[in-house]
Amino acid sequence: MQEFFSTLQDNFISTFITEDRWTQLLSGLGITLLITFFAVIIGIILGCLIAIVRSTYETNVKTKKKLRFSDYVIKVLNAICKVYLTIIRGTPVVVQLMIMYFIIFANSRDSILAAILSFGINSGAYVAEIIRSGIMSIDKGQFEASRSLGFNYKDTMIHIILPQAFKNVLPALGNEFIVLLKETSVAGYVAVQDLTYVGNLIRSRTYEAFFPLITIAAVYLVLVMILTFFLGKLERRLRNSDH
Amino acid sequence: MTTNDVLIKVEGLEKSFDGVEVLKGIDAEIHKGDVIVIIGASGSGKSTFLRCLNLLEEPTGGRILFEGTDITDPDVDINLHRQKMGMVFQQFNLFPHKTVLQNLTLGPIKLLKQSKEEANKNAMELLERVGLADRADAYPNQLSGGQKQRIAIVRALAMNPDVLLFDEPTSALDPEMVGEVLDVMKSLAKEGMTMAVVTHEMGFAREVGTKVVFIDEGVIAEENTPEEFFNNPQNPRLQEFLSKVL
Numbered sequence: 001m002q003e004f005f006s007t008l009q010d011n012f013i014s015t016f017i018t019e020d021r022w023t024q025l026l027s028g029l030g031i032t033l034l035i036t037f038f039a040v041i042i043g044i045i046l047g048c049l050i051a052i053v054r055s056t057y058e059t060n061v062k063t064k065k066k067l068r069f070s071d072y073v074i075k076v077l078n079a080i081c082k083v084y085l086t087i088i089r090g091t092p093v094v095v096q097l098m099i100m101y102f103i104i105f106a107n108s109r110d111s112i113l114a115a116i117l118s119f120g121i122n123s124g125a126y127v128a129e130i131i132r133s134g135i136m137s138i139d140k141g142q143f144e145a146s147r148s149l150g151f152n153y154k155d156t157m158i159h160i161i162l163p164q165a166f167k168n169v170l171p172a173l174g175n176e177f178i179v180l181l182k183e184t185s186v187a188g189y190v191a192v193q194d195l196t197y198v199g200n201l202i203r204s205r206t207y208e209a210f211f212p213l214i215t216i217a218a219v220y221l222v223l224v225m226i227l228t229f230f231l232g233k234l235e236r237r238l239r240n241s242d243h
Numbered sequence: 244m245t246t247n248d249v250l251i252k253v254e255g256l257e258k259s260f261d262g263v264e265v266l267k268g269i270d271a272e273i274h275k276g277d278v279i280v281i282i283g284a285s286g287s288g289k290s291t292f293l294r295c296l297n298l299l300e301e302p303t304g305g306r307i308l309f310e311g312t313d314i315t316d317p318d319v320d321i322n323l324h325r326q327k328m329g330m331v332f333q334q335f336n337l338f339p340h341k342t343v344l345q346n347l348t349l350g351p352i353k354l355l356k357q358s359k360e361e362a363n364k365n366a367m368e369l370l371e372r373v374g375l376a377d378r379a380d381a382y383p384n385q386l387s388g389g390q391k392q393r394i395a396i397v398r399a400l401a402m403n404p405d406v407l408l409f410d411e412p413t414s415a416l417d418p419e420m421v422g423e424v425l426d427v428m429k430s431l432a433k434e435g436m437t438m439a440v441v442t443h444e445m446g447f448a449r450e451v452g453t454k455v456v457f458i459d460e461g462v463i464a465e466e467n468t469p470e471e472f473f474n475n476p477q478n479p480r481l482q483e484f485l486s487k488v489l
Contacts, residue, residue, distance in 0.1 A: 150326030
């Protein structure tokens with residue numbers, strides 16, 4: 001029994017204390033958070049833009065008979081978005097990550113930037129469809145009421161449709177960001193020293209798997225729980241108009 | 244009250260949905276101060292006609308002149324003209340994520356460039372008028388149907404429109420709430436507001452309307468003053484319709 005505990009203690013020390021390995025884990029955590037944070041931002045921006053292009057095309061351009069120049073622009077953008085969605089959703093994120101790093105970033109080899117862009121561009125495709133479903137879920141009457149007041153399409157989107165759509169899709173968006181956070185664990189494929197990569201590195205140095213792997217699992221779990229907590233709070237705040 | 248100023252002139256209005264002709268050439272004039280009541284069986288095209296007036300439905304033929312401008316012309320900025328044409332919907336269509344006050348002030352602040360104080364003051368006066376000033380900070384989902392529709396009417400009024408379009412404003416209401424909405428509409432009519440109303444409320448048509456229009460199968464089958472319209476209908480379809488609803 002005592003032997004068991006002393007092995008445990010040795011393993012703990014070799015995982016965390018020796019060579020200050022806990023600082024490596026900490027910096028791995030920092031990189032994971034950094035990639036997730038900027039990827040989420042890219043994902044939201046890309047996703048919103050694509051969702052707006054796609055639903056503008058669906059509701060505004062598709063049914064029109066007389067097309068103007070701006071309608072043709074939307075038409076072309078819509079086609080580009082469709083290609084983007086097909087490719088991004090049709091290939092594994094690890095493959096996209098490697099293409100980004102080994103082909104597109106072949107000369108710079110900035111692995112963290114490559115990871116941020118890959119995960120952001122990947123997430124944007126999913127966010128786009130989530131937000132588009134939110135826009136489609138809003139009653140047509142909301143759109144008509146806004147237009148009848150004299151708001152143009154853009155202002156109707158900004159003031160009336162998107163705030164309601166966002167509220168409706170918040171749970172699905174939260175889910176997407178949880179997935180994204182955990183997905184960044186494959187960043188080690190392109191030598192990003194994120195949390196998972198560092199944990200695995202320590203495992204291979206110490207020949208001891210228990211502490212490093214359970215630790216990184218626990219850290220992801222705690223991160224997701226924190227994220228869930230704040231999303232829940234935001235959801236409750238946005239729901240104050242539904243009594 | 245009726246003057247000769249033509250506010251809306253409709254010429255040969257046609258509308259079809261995927262090849263199905265709903266409106267088959269409608270000519271109409273709405274003068275300043277008119278209260279035009281539009282009735283007809285369901286599917287007759289009366290709502291479509293009303294929704295064409297502010298181009299919520301794009302006509303497939305004919306012209307609509309609003310204050311002298313052909314608003315069916317694609318080069319006309321319809322948003323500017325819509326500011327002058329308020330609309331009230333069957334389903335109210337209040338903005339659920341905004342308070343009652345915000346529902347009223349959104350248009351005036353963003354479109355008419357009123358200051359927030361000015362817009363709030365006007366909105367409170369309008370709310371006062373329909374007896375809902377105490378609900379200014381409520382959200383639409385906290386209101387009854389009748390209250391929602393009264394808010395919807397003052398939301399349209401807040402834009403200071405030249406004409407109000409009502410698309411079956413009482414059809415989604417519980418019977419005991421119909422009166423409160425009609426009362427607001429009656430008082431507006433009394434003040435000389437120009438209105439076009441699609442409704443099944445024959446009492447309202449008789450009492451408030453300056454002209455009643457019967458739309459049947461996409462054309463205006465009969466139009467007349469309320470007295471003549473109800474007491475001496477000419478069109479056999481109208482006679483049949485009135486015998487069913489009166």
